[in-house]
Amino acid sequence: MAANKLFVILATAYGALGAATPGEPTIADLNPYPAKPRISFKSNNTFKLTVFSDLHFGENPWEDWGPAHDKSSVALMARILADEKPDFAVINGDLVTGENTFRENVTLLLDQIAGPFNAAKQPFAVTFGNHDNEPNITHAEEIAHLQKVSPFTYVRAAPDGVGGDSGPANYWVPIYKKQSDKAPVLILWFFDSRGGFHLKPNSTVGVPDWVDASVGDWIQSETIKMEAAWGPADSRAAVAFVHIPPHAIQALQSSVSSDKNPGMNADTLGNGSVQDSASVGNDSPFWDSLVANVPNLHALVSGHDHGNEWCAREPNKKIIFCFDKHSGYGGYDSEGWGHGVRNFLFGTPDPKAGVETWIRLEEGTTKARVTLDSSYDPRN
Template identity: 60%
Template sequence: MPVFTNAAVLIGLASFGLRCLAAPAMEPRVLSIPSALNPYPTKPRLTFKSDGTFKVTIFSDLHFGENAWDVWGPQQDVNSTRLMNTVLASEKPDFIVLNGDQITGENTFRENSTVYIDEILAPINSANIPFCSTQGNHDNQVNITHTEEIQRELSHTTLSYTRINPAGGKYAPGTYWVPVYAHKNDFQPALIIWAFDSEAGVSEGANSTALPDFVQASVASWIEQETSLMDEYWGPADKTRGALAFVHIPPHAVQAVWETLNSTVNPGLNADSLGVGSTQASGTPANAGKDQPFWDALNANVKNLHAVISGHDHGDEWCAREPTKDVIFCFDKHSGYGGYSSDGWGHGVRNIVFSTPDPSVGPETWIRLEEGETRARITLDKNYQ
């Protein structure tokens, strides 16, 4: 492991038997890690509970700001806020993920678009639970951008672990990772939560144009860079670090999975047909397959990837194994009362619960509806198909 003299001191060195190195007539040299591997120096470390568990609750497609000009729209925001308060009070997660389409940006006005972020943050701030977010196609619109939403989020709470990262480009800044440690003073994390920005929507301003609906190819090299750095300083991830990945629009490979879905093996609502616009790079023939570099790099470099999790398609909530990469893909549950829906679909969240920091043990996941009903409970391990 390299030795540096000008970086932050490692936490937990003693547990690894490492010692400061000293030479005669010289100041001690301290083993350290790059600042890139300590992305939250001013925030508390996220950790598993003392009993070894860690619970993630995912709100997806909240769609605040829908029909802002009439009575119906604001009432849906009231309903969505109620759902968030109800779920957080009963589930008490350790971490929250907002997985895209926080706002129906095309229905907002320039002067009030980011105010809806404050409404979304209110239940989270009240519950005092750390969180992070991805952004979706409805979060890039004429009067709102992913960057503006993230900036508003970061300026109105101390609980956010979202980061602005240029890896994905101007309209896809929300590509980053969040470390979760088994214990506060551990040297390396036990779990990495990856967030990827799938862009889409339209560019801001009067002369807006359609944006690409996929994770940019540039992110592939970023994944390789980040995982290489992690392996260099923390050691190989094979037996030490698990991972979850979040991206709002599903990777294009999921469309073939849907075509062979088994409702017995893969429980959960399956009411949305996957076609044009429902997965990455499916909007136009010219974009077909352009998320492949991301998909290849993610699965080649991120080890112990328990699941890749998306929203976007409100009528789906199933999990299934994507055979080309041998990785489990899951849909979220449509949480917000804004956005399209249908009778009987309901509104709720996806929960993911780790029973141990051991990355060889898959977490349990299920759908929880606002009223408390649970369904589609499975374990994200090698036995799940």
């Protein structure tokens, strides 16, 4: 980053340039959700995160099986929320299959998705996928509607100029040890990998399928503000979510083993299954900035590839990557894959302590349990 640009960021962070942008939190109280309850660890110092992915509501609404799949997905969400009782939940992209829905009633699908969270009074955040940008719906419209119909969602849009073409859902959620604490101990980051098609009838104009380069600068500026408000970045942990896996993850698949990297490995990574499918390097500003500016990053988590469940460490940046579990009955599937979620359990607020993660299937079976810590899958 140019020196004069960095100076402006630092000056803004420390208040030298006056008031913050309207709608943005001030450095004195860097809380983007002043009207919502603070999310915190339990009194026993644990924190559970449950991640749904690839719900794909709205497929083939003109046939019986489409609405039936949505009904099954609602039942799955309600059951898992009741069983797991997470402290926070995430939907990691492809809420709807936008190309199959009708524009005049697509928001009714979002009402159905929000329903189980509202009924359980479950706080949740969202990333959006390539199927959420289609001629019948956009990421921006989904953000606005979810904010309207659910008081429990923490989804929000990035400031103007961050996210590029059709990628507004870049934001973070602070997690506190105690609700009364000034500084959080964990940051959940959410990034918009875009993809899909532009909002126009019969559109064939594709949206870029990677996190825009502007997000790299935004990550740096946000972390500078966090340090100004809360102290050294090393005193906080992080988990990041993005729907389409970064391009660097493709190289991991050939060395995934069932012992070190348990979980299904049924989807071959390649064009369209990772970010930057057009040309290698477009997602590098985001990828490089995330690693450089966010210490104690326990995992970067993606969906998109319904047949993969494994976690592995990327050898160059040393970041652990995890696939979600395909949750919805919509979207492509195969016999025996099943539907479920990925759980993360923090056993302590210590930002350097390992985090346990596993796949939970709808009926309650668990598998692919590993602990993400400094010794996990070193890949030297």
